[in-house]
Amino acid sequence: MQIAHFTERPVRYIDEAPVLQNRAFFGVSNSYVDREKSADDYNFYLDEACYVEEVGFDAIAMNEHHGNPFCSGSVVNIEAAILARITSKAKIVIIGNMLPGVKHPLRVAEELATIDTISRGRLVSGWVRGAGSEQFFNNANPAYNREMFNEAHQFILDCWTKDGPWRYEGKHFHYRHVNPWVRPYQEMPQQWIPGVLSAETVMWCAEKQYPYLGLGTALGPTCDLWDMYADKSAELGYQAGPENFGYLLPIFCADTDEKAQELGKGFIFGGGQNAFSRPEHTLPPGYNSKSAIRMLGQQPGGSWLGVSKEKLMAGADDSWDASAYDALKAKLIAGYEKVQDNMQIVVGSPETCAQKIKDILSVIRPGVFTCFAVQGNVGDKDRLRSVELLGKEVLPDVRKFADEIGLFGPFDRTPGSVKLAPGTKRAPVVDREALAKLNLP
Amino acid sequence: MATWKEETQNLAGSDLVLIRGGSGKPLLVLHDELGYTGWMSWNEELAKDRELIIPLQPGFGKSPRQDWMWRHRDLANYYLNVIRELGLEKPDVLAFSAGAYTAAEMAAANPELLGSITLVGPMGIKPDEGEIFDIFASTIKTCLRQTVFNQEAKEFSEIYGGEMSAEQFELFEDARAESARLGWEPYMFNPSLPDLLRSAKNAKLPALLIRGSEDAVVPQDCIRKYHDALPQADIVTIKGTGHRPEIEDSAEFVAAVKHFLA
Numbered sequence: 001m002q003i004a005h006f007t008e009r010p011v012r013y014i015d016e017a018p019v020l021q022n023r024a025f026f027g028v029s030n031s032y033v034d035r036e037k038s039a040d041d042y043n044f045y046l047d048e049a050c051y052v053e054e055v056g057f058d059a060i061a062m063n064e065h066h067g068n069p070f071c072s073g074s075v076v077n078i079e080a081a082i083l084a085r086i087t088s089k090a091k092i093v094i095i096g097n098m099l100p101g102v103k104h105p106l107r108v109a110e111e112l113a114t115i116d117t118i119s120r121g122r123l124v125s126g127w128v129r130g131a132g133s134e135q136f137f138n139n140a141n142p143a144y145n146r147e148m149f150n151e152a153h154q155f156i157l158d159c160w161t162k163d164g165p166w167r168y169e170g171k172h173f174h175y176r177h178v179n180p181w182v183r184p185y186q187e188m189p190q191q192w193i194p195g196v197l198s199a200e201t202v203m204w205c206a207e208k209q210y211p212y213l214g215l216g217t218a219l220g221p222t223c224d225l226w227d228m229y230a231d232k233s234a235e236l237g238y239q240a241g242p243e244n245f246g247y248l249l250p251i252f253c254a255d256t257d258e259k260a261q262e263l264g265k266g267f268i269f270g271g272g273q274n275a276f277s278r279p280e281h282t283l284p285p286g287y288n289s290k291s292a293i294r295m296l297g298q299q300p301g302g303s304w305l306g307v308s309k310e311k312l313m314a315g316a317d318d319s320w321d322a323s324a325y326d327a328l329k330a331k332l333i334a335g336y337e338k339v340q341d342n343m344q345i346v347v348g349s350p351e352t353c354a355q356k357i358k359d360i361l362s363v364i365r366p367g368v369f370t371c372f373a374v375q376g377n378v379g380d381k382d383r384l385r386s387v388e389l390l391g392k393e394v395l396p397d398v399r400k401f402a403d404e405i406g407l408f409g410p411f412d413r414t415p416g417s418v419k420l421a422p423g424t425k426r427a428p429v430v431d432r433e434a435l436a437k438l439n440l441p
Numbered sequence: 442m443a444t445w446k447e448e449t450q451n452l453a454g455s456d457l458v459l460i461r462g463g464s465g466k467p468l469l470v471l472h473d474e475l476g477y478t479g480w481m482s483w484n485e486e487l488a489k490d491r492e493l494i495i496p497l498q499p500g501f502g503k504s505p506r507q508d509w510m511w512r513h514r515d516l517a518n519y520y521l522n523v524i525r526e527l528g529l530e531k532p533d534v535l536a537f538s539a540g541a542y543t544a545a546e547m548a549a550a551n552p553e554l555l556g557s558i559t560l561v562g563p564m565g566i567k568p569d570e571g572e573i574f575d576i577f578a579s580t581i582k583t584c585l586r587q588t589v590f591n592q593e594a595k596e597f598s599e600i601y602g603g604e605m606s607a608e609q610f611e612l613f614e615d616a617r618a619e620s621a622r623l624g625w626e627p628y629m630f631n632p633s634l635p636d637l638l639r640s641a642k643n644a645k646l647p648a649l650l651i652r653g654s655e656d657a658v659v660p661q662d663c664i665r666k667y668h669d670a671l672p673q674a675d676i677v678t679i680k681g682t683g684h685r686p687e688i689e690d691s692a693e694f695v696a697a698v699k700h701f702l703a
Contacts, residue, residue, distance in 0.1 A: 136577075136578055139625075139626055141621060141622070141625040141626060142577075142618075142621060142625075143618045143619070143621040143622040143625065144622065279580055280578055280579050280580045280583065281578065284577060284578075284621070285577050285614070285617030285618045285620065285621040286614075286617065286618030286619075286621050286622065288614075290611075290615075293610075293611055293614045294607075294611060296610075297607040297608075297610040297611050297614075298607050
């Protein structure tokens, strides 16, 4: 198994009120940026990543988002390039470069190859379409998002493998002289693809034999998705295994359960992940496939439907009601408990965390496990203590357990390498009995 | 009610769904960026002495999407070929919002093929003052609300069939997606259009610009810039209405259109 540490590098000096008033992280004004505190945060997160390596994680995973204080990483390749030089062992996992938003795949190919070269082959390159809000921030036409993603991805692989110079005239990208004088140190970096229950992305990963990383998705639907991947793999003539799957779980560890519970509330700061962006920014036009839109439209009681004149006018007043603050906080706390019951967030002492992680691994059997560090205004000392406890006390136990139940990571066994003869029944990739035993709500 | 029907014809290389109703000289109607609202009272009034031909824009759920269309200019040239293949003799064109942007592109590309253009709350030209409202950064609810000033207008609650069904939700999303394909960047304007309209100016193509006085989608300055490009155009402002004067004050709207087309 490969165990990674991931953080969104949250902006830690902002108050919660502007986020709640904005009803989302995306769109909060950058007038709140504090230069000095921002410099502290950016430098701290690089130091934290070094500590992650020191205490025994296999990989440092990071991402980027734009235009919000949820994630301060706006240009992930720059941070990854620094880590390439200041770390020495850990894989540098980028999950991922948002190809349609960057709009310049040749530049991305060069940046990633540079990171891989400086780190002497430690890059794992993930690709993403970018959240809905990123399409607005980058002015990337969402209706062409999937097309641009596919084209840019193939173009980058060609940049890394085809001898130049060559000319490229695609649909969305055009280059008259492709001949990058930096190529990846590895023959081909591994590519891990994060996702949030998109069936299309899962099928694409299965076709490419790329590990798919579920981003804290509920265990039941995650099992369904893993099965979908494995069915597709079987069709394509290989047996999917743990090496094809990764899982990212919000985890905060402290010396006691009580302390962890208190600080772990950082996960719901500002509304947490669910408040990443408002609906109008989450679903830009054409971003979702036709089938996804159809499913959305048919959700019973979905707020999308029933647009009568009365409903339209009822939503016209979106001014902030300060008196609603307490009620909103109470709702968030209730949600915090609910996601813990559902095992989508784990907070606790090392013993508590280890047991819950092992329970989760038993069900979805991933070969990559990623600890998503706490959000909100948690200070340096408590963040580093969580990293330390996870690295020194939790991970050895988890690693031993993963070995016992055969959770090969993608660096232990190449994804797609276990061939399956046509007509052979594939082996299970998840354990639904173990899921039932968890008695999740 | 006038008899209207929905039919599919293979035109200019693809299937196109058309709503046709009324009789008389053809009036080509181009709907807006959210799709066809349904047959309303203004359609009924105009259909008394005109044949309304309303193509349902390719990619908006009913007529199949055409991959080769990247810009409103492409759609405009497609519609010009539709006019040719239908054998329409200098049809008048009545067009709304982004549909009016398309109509302006048609006029720029081939003014001799058209009888006149009536542009209602037209997008397509970048205003110097104000901004065209970003429908893509809005939910459908916000967007619909933004379009209407006179909320007491009876037909406000009847457009798009009233309550939004799952089917209508899908149609809206199809419309938004196709509108984004054509108009995401630059947002709903063509920087060349004012210059390209020189051909329509030189051809003295009759033009009418209609705007709701309280339009919160297309700024007043768009009308000014259209008028700079087409100085022969008449301008009608319908007081107390927003971006949908045809629904918000259909009597004034119909009178203005009929007067111009007479």
